[in-house]
Amino acid sequence: MATTELHPALAEIRDDFLELSLKDRLQLLLEFSNELPELPERYSEHPDLFEKVVECQSPVFIFVEVDENQIVHLFATAPKESPTTRGFASILAQGLGGLTADEVLAVPDDYPQMIGLSQAVSPLRIRGMTAMLGRTKRQVREKTAVK
Amino acid sequence: MAVETDTTPKFAEYAHPNRLVSTDWLAEHLGDTDLVVVESDEDVLLYETGHIPGSVKIDWHTDLNDPVTRDYIFGEEFAVLAGSRGIDRNSTVVIYGDKSNWWAAYTLWVFSLFGHEDVRLLDGGRDKWIAEGRAITTDVPEITPVEYPIAERSDVEIRAFKDDVIDHLNVGGTLIDVRSPEEYSGERTTAPAYPEEGALRAGHIPSAHNVPWAKAAAEDGTFKPLADLNEIYREGLGLDDADDVIAYCRIGERSSHTWFVLTHLLGFEGVRNYDGSWTEWGSAVRVPIVQGAERGEHVVK
Numbered sequence: 099m100a101t102t103e104l105h106p107a108l109a110e111i112r113d114d115f116l117e118l119s120l121k122d123r124l125q126l127l128l129e130f131s132n133e134l135p136e137l138p139e140r141y142s143e144h145p146d147l148f149e150k151v152v153e154c155q156s157p158v159f160i161f162v163e164v165d166e167n168q169i170v171h172l173f174a175t176a177p178k179e180s181p182t183t184r185g186f187a188s189i190l191a192q193g194l195g196g197l198t199a200d201e202v203l204a205v206p207d208d209y210p211q212m213i214g215l216s217q218a219v220s221p222l223r224i225r226g227m228t229a230m231l232g233r234t235k236r237q238v239r240e241k242t243a244v245k
Numbered sequence: 246m247a248v249e250t251d252t253t254p255k256f257a258e259y260a261h262p263n264r265l266v267s268t269d270w271l272a273e274h275l276g277d278t279d280l281v282v283v284e285s286d287e288d289v290l291l292y293e294t295g296h297i298p299g300s301v302k303i304d305w306h307t308d309l310n311d312p313v314t315r316d317y318i319f320g321e322e323f324a325v326l327a328g329s330r331g332i333d334r335n336s337t338v339v340i341y342g343d344k345s346n347w348w349a350a351y352t353l354w355v356f357s358l359f360g361h362e363d364v365r366l367l368d369g370g371r372d373k374w375i376a377e378g379r380a381i382t383t384d385v386p387e388i389t390p391v392e393y394p395i396a397e398r399s400d401v402e403i404r405a406f407k408d409d410v411i412d413h414l415n416v417g418g419t420l421i422d423v424r425s426p427e428e429y430s431g432e433r434t435t436a437p438a439y440p441e442e443g444a445l446r447a448g449h450i451p452s453a454h455n456v457p458w459a460k461a462a463a464e465d466g467t468f469k470p471l472a473d474l475n476e477i478y479r480e481g482l483g484l485d486d487a488d489d490v491i492a493y494c495r496i497g498e499r500s501s502h503t504w505f506v507l508t509h510l511l512g513f514e515g516v517r518n519y520d521g522s523w524t525e526w527g528s529a530v531r532v533p534i535v536q537g538a539e540r541g542e543h544v545v546k
Contacts, residue, residue, distance in 0.1 A: 128293050179343065181290035219289050220306040 104209075105201055108193045112213045120218045127215065130192070131185035137175055148175065149233060158183045160230060162237035168199045170238055174230075182219060186210070186227035190234060199242045203235055247363045248280045248337040256368075258471040260512025264505075265368045265468070266339055268377055275299055281332045284371065285342040285352040295381040297341065297374060301330040301388060305348050305498065309355045315521075320395040323359050327393040334361070334394055341367035341374065345459065345466040351501040354518060357403055359396045366505065369467040376465070403504065405491045405517035407525055410450065411532070413491050414543045419484065420453035421492045423503045424523065428495070429455040431536035444527030448536040450493070451543040454482050458499040461506045474510055489515035493522040 104112070115123050141147060141161060148159035158176035165171065172194050174187035194202050206212070210227040251270040256262040266274075274280055275298060282300035284292045292302040303309065308326055311318055318326065332338055338356065342349035346366050356364045367374065375381060400406070405413070413420070427433050431448035449455065460477055463469050469477075478484050490507060492500040497520025504518040519526075526532055535541030 124290060124293070128290050131290060131294075178294070179291065180288055181294050182288045185290065217312070218307070222306065223289065 104212075105193075105197060105205065107197065108205060108209060111189055111193050112209075115213045115215065118214075120214075123214055123218045127185040127189075127219070128181060130188040131181040134174065134176070134184045134188035134191065137173055141173055148173075149237065158187055158226075158230065160187065160233060160237075162234055162241060164199050164238060164241045168242070170197055170199055170202045171195050172234055182223060183226060186230060189213070190227070190230055194234060199238050202238050205231065205235070207232065207235075247335070248274055248277050255470060259510040261509040263363075264365050264509040266365050267368055268374050268379060271297070271339060271341075271367055271374075272379060277337075279335065279337050281330060281336045281338050282367075283330065283332075283338055283340045283349075283352065285340055285348045286371070287342075287344055287348050291343055291371075293383065295383055298380050298382045298384070299386050300341075301386060303330065303340075303352055305351050309352065317355055317358065317398065320359065320397050323398070324393040324395045327361075328390050329388070331388040331391055332361075332393060333391045334396070336363070338364045339367055340364065341370045343371050345372075345462040345502070346370040347458070347499060347502050350505045351498045354403065354501040354504055358398045358400065360399060361396070369465055372466050403508070403517055405493075405519040407519075407521050407529060407532070409517070410491055410493075410519055410526070413489070414451065414533075415545050417452075417543075419482070419488050419490045420450055421482070421490060421500075421503060422449045422453040422455050423458040423492055423494045423500045424449075424455070425457055426455060426538070428523070429453075430538045431534075444495075444524050446527045446534055448527075448534040449541075450526060451533050451535045451541045453493075453540060455538075455540075456482065456503070458494065458502045461503065461510075468506065468510060471510070474506060478507065478511060484513070486513065487515075488513065489517075491517045491519050493519035493526070495523045496520065497522050 115126060118126060148161045158174060161173045163171040172191045174191055176184045176187055207228065209231060210224050216224050250263045251266040253267045253270070256265045282297055283303050284296050284300050285303050285305055286292060289304050289307065309317055338361065340349040340353050349366055349370060353364050353366060422429050429449045433447065456477065461469055461474060484490070490513060492503045494500040497518055500518050500522065504516055507513045507516045533543060
């Protein structure tokens with residue numbers, strides 16, 4: 099079976115996590131959480147555009163933009179009281195943002211299981227991130243199909 | 246030595262007033278030698294974003310569950326966990342958390358499996374503490390580990406397994422399903438907006454009453470006063486003081502909250518939490534299930 103090379107942006111995030119102890123991985127996840135950017139103004143007034151990721155324990159909303167160069171931008175918003183969910187969203191926003199639509203679609207669905215968080219966070223919680231990735235890819239598919 | 250009981254009048258009404266402390270009480274007692282404050286949240290990182298000064302974190306999943314078997318940790322691991330948090334066998338442990346203390350109640354219930362005597366909840370939990378503008382810090386407290394004895398976990402008095410539930414059904418015992426009405430009726434197997442945790446069938450255990458756990462909590466996350474709780478459980482379900490009750494939800498977390506209410510606030514003595522809950526029952530072979538909003542009947546075969 100052919101294995102596709104993981105995109106460098108995602109490989110770097112994975113390696114950053116894997117070289118840490120379990121405890122420090124949580125700390126790095128918290129840093130990601132704190133780095134989740136505020137929504138750009140053009141979207142902050144439009145909650146209607148966002149899709150709720152119902153599989154996540156905490157309310158998180160994502161919105162995917164594919165620009166004219168087929169570059170993907172991922173926007174996400176989750177409450178401050180949900181740092182883990184924010185962290186997951188931030189990893190995806192940083193890891194997927196700037197990739198082409200094809201590159202995003204090629205990301206393995208089990209990427210969330212590759213970054214060494216299952217044990218630190220629990221497999222149950224990781225499912226939320228898997229769901230976010232799945233929804234992101236679906237939105238990319240929908241948005242590239244219309245064009 | 247145990248730290249003094251909170252004498253707030255609201256608590257005095259409850260069966261075990263010593264199981265709750267108010268935010269005022271906690272603010273006054275922070276730093277007491279025999280007190281350890283524990284935060285337990287649904288979100289594994291919430292403690293790191295800010296917690297009550299001096300409090301330690303215990304995560305329901307990564308700390309209390311066995312990493313391999315679907316079970317809780319045993320006495321040896323619990324001794325290490327408690328000791329590492331500066332808790333000795335005589336400590337007064339006050340637990341607080343997010344979501345109306347839902348996960349804090351779960352941690353309290355696990356502490357009770359090990360027979361830790363003085364364990365209490367902060368009424369209103371994390372949200373109330375923060376809403377009142379009280380101190381929060383990201384400083385990690387320096388803990389001097391202490392010795393905690395290896396206490397045997399007792400799964401008999403307050404924990405029920407699947408076979409116990411079947412026996413309970415056969416003698417007509419009371420069951421309380423504390424999940425949402427949608428999960429109870431079988432429209433869905435997860436709480437609205439919660440992840441799928443895997444159950445092959447949807448519905449509820451025959452004859453179970455449906456009383457969502459949050460009915461016991463007021464808007465501000467505190468427990469409702471005794472009169473309201475009596476109306477919900479004693480009058481609403483016709484529960485008698487001598488009744489044995491088993492509460493369940495999806496993985497035993499929400500039902501820990503109800504277990505706390507029935508045991509410590511209302512004073513029922515035979516309440517067990519079925520932690521296998523729907524993720525076990527809903528996938529088990531040949532156990533009876535009822536769908537729809539009606540309780541249904543258990544037919545003894």
